[in-house]
Amino acid sequence: MYWHSLYLGENYKTLAGLYLHIPFCKKACHYCDFHFTQSLRQIDDIVDAICKELVLQNEFLGKDSIYSIYFGGGTPSLLEHHHLKQIMKVIKYEYDLASNIEITLEANPDDLSREKLQAFYDNGVNRLSIGIQSFNNDHLKWMNRQHSGEEAMEAVYEARQVGFENISVDLIYAVPYGDHSIWENDLKQALRLRPEHISSYCLTIEPKTAFGKWLEQGKLYEVEEEFAAEQFEMLIDTLRQYGYDQYEISNFAQPGYESRHNSNYWKDEKYLGVGPSAHSYNGKFRKANVANNAKYLLGLSENKIPFEVIHLSKEDQANEYILTSLRTKWGLNLNHLKNKYGVDLLMVHRDYLNKLSLQDLLYEEDEHLILTDSGKLLADKVASDLFIELNP
Ligand code: SF4
Incomplete structure (x- = not known):
């Protein structure tokens, strides 16, 4: 597939x-x-x-x-x-x-x-x-x-x-x-x-x-x-x-x-998590099973899975994507951010991105932003500085 x-x-x-x-x-x-x-x-x-x-x-x-x-x-x-x-x-x-x-x-x-x-x-x-x-x-x-x-x-x-x-x-x-x-x-x-x-x-x-x-x-x-x-x-x-x-x-x-x-x-792909505290995502929503063995056993004894749905706003999803993608060698796909969330990151953070590039912390290649070795040391800080705000 x-x-x-x-x-x-x-x-x-x-x-x-x-x-x-x-x-x-x-x-x-x-x-x-x-x-x-x-x-x-x-x-x-x-x-x-x-x-x-x-x-x-x-x-x-x-x-x-x-x-x-x-x-x-x-x-x-x-x-x-x-x-x-x-x-x-x-x-x-x-x-x-x-x-x-x-x-x-x-x-x-x-x-x-x-x-x-x-x-x-x-x-x-x-x-x-x-x-x-x-x-x-x-x-x-x-x-x-x-x-x-x-x-x-x-x-x-x-x-x-x-x-x-x-x-x-x-x-x-x-x-x-x-x-x-x-x-x-x-x-x-x-x-x-x-x-x-x-x-x-x-x-x-x-x-x-x-x-x-x-x-x-x-x-x-x-x-x-x-x-x-x-x-x-x-x-x-x-x-x-x-x-x-x-x-x-x-x-x-x-x-x-x-x-x-x-x-x-x-890669934002689907997974099913089974057992107490396990998380799942099927492309549409995320859920988390109860993190308690007794409650988990009780629910299943009645053929019910005790879980709660995790609601992530579009803004949360976009920022989660920024955080996780920057940690990978493939980097952050600017087109994905544009197509899925309507955000042009190069426009929104132009000055900051230029600064990172001059400091040799990050570079752009094939529409992706990728951290250098020195940038990886500051990955979480760089990602949070790049977080975006979206209208609800
Ligand atoms: S407490 Fe258990 S789950 Fe946590 S690190 Fe140790 S062995 Fe692993």
């Missing part, structure tokens, strides 16, 4: 995606504000409810084929063989799956025994996204991660033995109390594993997390912007040397290994 791309050029192949939120974790990482519970008591019930929701939602994406399935969370690697088998059976029965489908499962290294990996592989998972975050055991402990750096190396090794040929690893930089040599070593260790994809995020302190509380109590400081920027530059330079393409600010891939799931969001 081909669907007109919003900003990646004509005839870009469309990916309708399926996202499944598995809301369980063994331990709460100190920086994390995702939806999960540490009690695994209801894992069977949630899997049953997810299967029911998959059936109830089987028309949400219309007739589109599914090109990407993504098990996220939480910690999907807590799923047992029979859970995955049960979910995949429903998906295969209810949805039209593309023959070259990408099925990703997020995993923590401490869950990845040979047996578990084999179970994922046998159930069709063909891409692992492993939350390594760091190879430094002091950093891992400080972040309240469950695993060690050695276990992370071992997990990737085992995954290769089982046959996984598409592995992504997550890394966190700008850790307070860290220094550049630790980050350099994290990058070196990650590269030794030769992952096909690397996602790397700057540690941010979210209010409702352990780190958020520590910050409030003065037990934690946030790193200087300059320190974070230096580590970001180390990341870009190192991964570029090893042939990774930075296709989005935080995402790097060997040729042909860009994550379909990520691209789904950035």
Whole structure:
């Protein structure tokens, strides 16, 4: 199926995606504000409810084929063989799956025994996204991660033995109390594993997390912007040397290994999110499932999906597009903004755009605005300066 791309050029192949939120974790990482519970008591019930929701939602994406399935969370690697088998059976029965489908499962290294990996592989998972975050055991402990750096190396090794040929690893930089040599070593260790994809995020302190509380109590400081920027530059330079393409600010891939799931969001394509707190978009409206396991289970027990519709004004949609598109290597499509929202960004922000261009932060190519490496350091600031106001 081909669907007109919003900003990646004509005839870009469309990916309708399926996202499944598995809301369980063994331990709460100190920086994390995702939806999960540490009690695994209801894992069977949630899997049953997810299967029911998959059936109830089987028309949400219309007739589109599914090109990407993504098990996220939480910690999907807590799923047992029979859970995955049960979910995949429903998906295969209810949805039209593309023959070259990408099925990703997020995993923590401490869950990845040979047996578990084999179970994922046998159930069709063909891409692992492993939350390594760091190879430094002091950093891992400080972040309240469950695993060690050695276990992370071992997990990737085992995954290769089982046959996984598409592995992504997550890394966190700008850790307070860290220094550049630790980050350099994290990058070196990650590269030794030769992952096909690397996602790397700057540690941010979210209010409702352990780190958020520590910050409030003065037990934690946030790193200087300059320190974070230096580590970001180390990341870009190192991964570029090893042939990774930075296709989005935080995402790097060997040729042909860009994550379909990520691209789904950035390209404004359809996706169905199933499970507590999962979001969905079918080209017409967005919705968010309730971020509460008990309420989710109660709703599904009555064959109702507890969700709320998210209303985005045209202005919000245009600004969201500016924000996300500028983060990608393809940039912001000026014609898309003109055709869909009636905005000529070159006219509205002419002086500011000239200034950015003179400062070598941004350039225009084929009707697209693209950030330079220096511009990427200021991506969110540049995007918010370019936000537009539309009459309701
Ligand atoms: S980072 Fe992952 S493993 Fe850690 S608490 Fe958040 S969802 Fe769970």
